[in-house]
Amino acid sequence: MKLGLFLRLALLLFLARVAASVADTQRCFYDKDQLAPDYIIPCYTGWGNAHFSCCKVGNKCLEHNACYDSDTGNTYQYGCTDETYQDPSCPQKCDLDRSKCE
Known part of the structure; x- marks a missing residue:
């Protein structure tokens, strides 16, 4: 059980390092x-599109700008790489008050 936890932490550390290098080019x-x-x-970089949807490190990117967290079983939408939030890759969150987001 401790080995599984260690491997999970090592994977998260690796993903955090990858995220840091990606973050240098797209936020x-x-x-x-x-x-x-x-x-x-x-979710993706360098595939010819200017912008992409975004998910938490370690979660799976899905179609329609959605993300899946296998630990919780939750499907969610977070954001995108377009700072103007006008690109189709940006999830439309209906009437959600996004000013309360962290």
């Missing part, structure tokens, strides 16, 4: 001009 935003925390990273 994520949860609303217009609202920078997301460092643990939110672009």
Whole structure:
């Protein structure tokens, strides 16, 4: 059991390092001009698109700008790499008051 926890922590550390290198080129935003925390990273980079949706480190990127957290079983939307929040990769959160987001 301790080995499983160690491997999980090692994987998270590795993903955090990858996230840091990706963050140097593209950052994520949860609303217009609202920078997301460092643990939110672009789903993809360098595939010809200017912007991408974003998810938490270690979560799975899904279609339609959604993310999946296998630990909790939750599907969610977070943000995108477009600081103007106008790109189609930016999740439209309906009437959510995004000013309360962290």
